[in-house]
Amino acid sequence: MIENRPFLNILTHLVMILGIAMIAFPIWITFVAASHDPIRMTQVPLPLLPGDQFFINMKNTLFGRGLSGTEIAPVWLMMLNSLVMALSIAIGKIVISLLSAFAIVYFRFPFRMGFFWLIFITLMLPVEVRILPTFQVVADLGLLNSYAGLSLPLIASATATFMFRQVFLTIPDEMLESARIDGAGPMRFFWDILIPLSRTNIAALFVILFIYGWNQYLWPLLITTDTSMTTIVMSIKQMLESAEQSPEWNIIMMTALLAMLPPILVVVFMQKLFVKGLTETEK
Amino acid sequence: MLKRVHFPPSLLPYLLVAPQVAITLIFFIWPASQALYQSFLIEDAFGLSTEFVWFENFIALFKDPIYVETFWRTAYFSLAVAGLSMGLALVLAAFADRVVRGATFYRTLLIWPYAIAPVLAGALWVFMFNPTLGIVAYALDAMGIEWNHKLNGSQAMLLVIMAAAWKQVAYNFLFFLAAMQSIPKSVIEAAAIDGAGPLKRFWTIIFPLITPTTFFLLVVNMVYAFFDTFGIIHAVTQGGPANATTILVYKVYNDGFVGLDLGSSAAQSVILMVIVIALTVVQFRFIEKRVEY
Amino acid sequence: MAELILKDLHKSYGGTEVLHGISGDIGDGEFVVIVGPSGCGKSTLLRMIAGLESITSGEVRIGGRVVNDLEPAERDIAMVFQNYALYPHMTVRQNMAYGLKIRGLPKAEIERRVNEAADILEIRQYLDRKPRQLSGGQRQRVAMGRAIVREPEVFLFDEPLSNLDAKLRVQMRLEIRKLQERLGVTSVYVTHDQVEAMTLGDRLMVLNAGHVEQFGTPLDLYERPASVFVAGFIGSPAMNFLPAEGIEGGLLRLENGATLPGARGAGPVTLGMRPEHLIADSEGPIRIRVSVLEQLGSNTLVHGTLEGTEREMVASLPGIHQIPEGEVLGFLIRSDELHQFDAATGKRL
CATH class of the missing domain: 2.40.50.140 (Nucleic acid-binding proteins)
Incomplete structure (x- = not known):
């Protein structure tokens, strides 16, 4: 920075640490709650420092019968459901967006712009504004309580299509000309040239979409009635309700921790890709 | 928009867009048009007959004081969430922009909440503020503030605002920081040579230069508060107490899925669509400006 | 090896015609430079020969067959682009082999051709590098190597030297000429630089606003310019x-x-x-x-x-x-x- 004032530097770090403390506090409390035994978690004031039950709680939560007095699927199964849903949504969105962006950028065909606008419209129709009729469609197709029902309606993506379109437009025309002289047909060009050249964009988008998919709540809530199809994120709400009768906060908070762990790991360990994905999809 | 060269015409492009278009038609366009159609219908209590009533559902909604109140509550909630999370993020980004060493470290610690599902964020906050057990509620009690968001409507509202804003700080922080870091160093240095101190520089140079980002974030945060906070409210208050935290999205869900009032729910959906369309249009206008910047 | 014949080539975009009937016979092994100011249609003409632009009317023949409706890959040509157009994610070796791989040549044959071209161009030590690790001149060589390995009937060059600095340009110019003489492949080279044109070409086709002003040897153009345009374009200082x-x-x-x-x-x-x-x-x-x-x-x-x-x-x-x-x-x-x-x-x- 420009001037080297010790006071300002100290203030800077102070503010940053304070900010982080504020942001991290709820997560810390969750971790602490997940590391104590159930008895301690009923005594006011609740602890501020972690206990020694963390791994025991984790084992009980993942493979135990879950919360007493509730009918919830085992946590490991819910995490598996979440994983399948998140991966299906992320991969599905990327695949169909890559294909449609490829068609829109590299081909000239009747109704091209019509398709473009059709895809654009999906931006304006989040699931929240068409809850009931979409539910109706999925029910009519017999997709309730299925992985397809969980993911299919969410994989249309205007943002991803636009991002790939943007990426393809920055690839020089000579790449295509060169490939045509080399004798590469459209799909060959797509696999050999476009996909490798969009690698980092695909990875960045995957990070964002994985988080998006994992964190879906309203949609799974609507279309899963079978407990074996419940996702981990959904289960928190049910646990909060049952907390009124059986306040096993250590188990509830451990579940919450497990539910947020995969996306957090993705963000922390793929931070560069995450930031890239976040800023590029908004362009 | 389009490449100079293309592949020769064939059926292929249609096959390529087919999956996207099929899903869009089946799960987006058809349901949305259904919502539009149903918003003009009234169904009798037993679902036996329906009547086409033009705008009656909409008129009924805007005559309904509860709906109007929900409307304004949503506006208040959205502005509060946007303001709180953007304000916090702006301060943090301004200081983070000064940090030479450890910037990545701070960033890593700040962006976690983005990865947390809204309903989980709600669970975390409701746990901290649990009136009988919560650690923050306990601390407040010790300070003589009685906390019970299950009974006190404004406390409930405050809680969902805080939870929603908390989750969004990370996102705003990243964009503010990126905007600040893209300002050429020489501009800041020129201001310093002109004698502007750090605070003055922030308000007269940095803040005006990041205005496009600020507007962009405002729109994004409004959309977030309107639609993505369903999980938070569902987990924390279920819209209560006494509708104190019911926002439009929550009401659509409640009236449609719990109350099963199809016509009214559809009309509410249509109003929400109009809002999203308006926000999207505004967003795209600002993005165009952002490109110039 | 083959001769390249252009017969009354027209090109229109929408209603506007940009090329108004270009004709010319380019002999087997001849090096022809198409030269003209920017916007004269020279790149469009080259791209029509390559098959990257459609032909509105007229005929392009390579080695006696009309190639109008053939895909670029089927025309037996190779092209060197202005910005090299190397595939950034492939190594030099993969870049050169890509077209041969698609054609389904046996591995050993591909290997042989790539090594041979690499030797000619002295880029053998760079074969396993990515394009971004190479200098401008080296990339230029790889782009030419990619053209050589195809062993085409016709080489097409689209202002291949314009991204290089002045000194390197002179050096590469000589190398291209030597290479072409050694391989004896019919070549068409587009440039706006008259010095490049005069030194490289057996014959020059001077293009102006979509017309051929003159098609002749460098000395022809210098000594007997067919029009004020050619006279003013060739020679420095200008006439x-x-x-x-x-x-x-x-x-x-x-x-x-x-x-x-x-x-x-x-x-x-x-x-x-x-x-x-x-x-x-x-x-x-x-x-x-x-x-x-x-x-x-x-x-x-x-x-x-x-x-x-x-x-x-x-x-x-x-x-x-x-x-x-x-x-x-x-x-x-x-x-x-x-x-x-x-x-x-x-x-x-």
């Missing part, structure tokens, strides 16, 4: 043009009244005189009032105006001269070096 009139007695009268012999008709003409063809002679009829001198060492460029007019003129005198500003010098020109063009059409008389 002097003076309006004149053919009068009785086979004389040409300049604007200031001075007369030259050798008129080829009556009426207004445009005279063209190359600066290096003006011979200093105190009695000479072409009188130039000196304004600025440019000393190049081997010769001196005399800038001035035709006496009594505002016409700018340049003369090139061998050796070093010191001439005060404002002095009037006389010049002669040999009548076979005096170019005459129709004043209205610009065509050679």
Whole structure:
């Protein structure tokens, strides 16, 4: 920075640490709650420092019968459901967006712009504004309580299509000309040239979409009635309700921790890709 | 928009867009048009007959004081969430922009909440503020503030605002920081040579230069508060107490899925669509400006 | 090896025609340079030969077969692009092998051709690098290597040297020429740089606004330019043009009244005189009032105006001269070096 004032530097770090403390506090409390035994978690004031039950709680939560007095699927199964849903949504969105962006950028065909606008419209129709009729469609197709029902309606993506379109437009025309002289047909060009050249964009988008998919709540809530199809994120709400009768906060908070762990790991360990994905999809 | 060269015409492009278009038609366009159609219908209590009533559902909604109140509550909630999370993020980004060493470290610690599902964020906050057990509620009690968001409507509202804003700080922080870091160093240095101190520089140079980002974030945060906070409210208050935290999205869900009032729910959906369309249009206008910047 | 025949090629975008009937026969093993100012349609023409642009009407024949409706890959051509167009995610080896792989050549054959081309271009040690790890000149070589391994009937070059710095450009220019002579492949080379064109081409096709102005050897173009456009485009410093009139007695009268012999008709003409063809002679009829001198060492460029007019003129005198500003010098020109063009059409008389 420009001037080297010790006071300002100290203030800077102070503010940053304070900010982080504020942001991290709820997560810390969750971790602490997940590391104590159930008895301690009923005594006011609740602890501020972690206990020694963390791994025991984790084992009980993942493979135990879950919360007493509730009918919830085992946590490991819910995490598996979440994983399948998140991966299906992320991969599905990327695949169909890559294909449609490829068609829109590299081909000239009747109704091209019509398709473009059709895809654009999906931006304006989040699931929240068409809850009931979409539910109706999925029910009519017999997709309730299925992985397809969980993911299919969410994989249309205007943002991803636009991002790939943007990426393809920055690839020089000579790449295509060169490939045509080399004798590469459209799909060959797509696999050999476009996909490798969009690698980092695909990875960045995957990070964002994985988080998006994992964190879906309203949609799974609507279309899963079978407990074996419940996702981990959904289960928190049910646990909060049952907390009124059986306040096993250590188990509830451990579940919450497990539910947020995969996306957090993705963000922390793929931070560069995450930031890239976040800023590029908004362009 | 389009490449100079293309592949020769064939059926292929249609096959390529087919999956996207099929899903869009089946799960987006058809349901949305259904919502539009149903918003003009009234169904009798037993679902036996329906009547086409033009705008009656909409008129009924805007005559309904509860709906109007929900409307304004949503506006208040959205502005509060946007303001709180953007304000916090702006301060943090301004200081983070000064940090030479450890910037990545701070960033890593700040962006976690983005990865947390809204309903989980709600669970975390409701746990901290649990009136009988919560650690923050306990601390407040010790300070003589009685906390019970299950009974006190404004406390409930405050809680969902805080939870929603908390989750969004990370996102705003990243964009503010990126905007600040893209300002050429020489501009800041020129201001310093002109004698502007750090605070003055922030308000007269940095803040005006990041205005496009600020507007962009405002729109994004409004959309977030309107639609993505369903999980938070569902987990924390279920819209209560006494509708104190019911926002439009929550009401659509409640009236449609719990109350099963199809016509009214559809009309509410249509109003929400109009809002999203308006926000999207505004967003795209600002993005165009952002490109110039 | 094959000859390339262009027959009355037209190209339109929408309603506007940009190429108005280009014809020309390019012999087997010949190196032809298409040259012209930007926007004259030279790149479009090359891309039509390559198959990257559709042909509105006319015919392109390579080795006797009409290729109008063939895909670029089926035309048996190779192209070197201005920005090299190397695949950034592939190594040099993969870049060169890609087209052969698609054609389904056996591995050993691909290996052989790549190594051979790499040896010719002296890029063997870079074969396993990615393009971004190479310098501009090295990338240029890889781009040429990619063309060579295809062993095509025709090489197409689209301003391949314009991204290089001046020194490297001269060096690569020589290398391209040597390479082409060694391989003996029919080549078409597009450039806007007349020096590049003059030094590289067996023949030059000068294009202007979608027309062929002249198609001939470099010396042809220099000695017998077919039009004012070609005359002004080829040669440096550029040719002097003076309006004149053919009068009785086979004389040409300049604007200031001075007369030259050798008129080829009556009426207004445009005279063209190359600066290096003006011979200093105190009695000479072409009188130039000196304004600025440019000393190049081997010769001196005399800038001035035709006496009594505002016409700018340049003369090139061998050796070093010191001439005060404002002095009037006389010049002669040999009548076979005096170019005459129709004043209205610009065509050679």
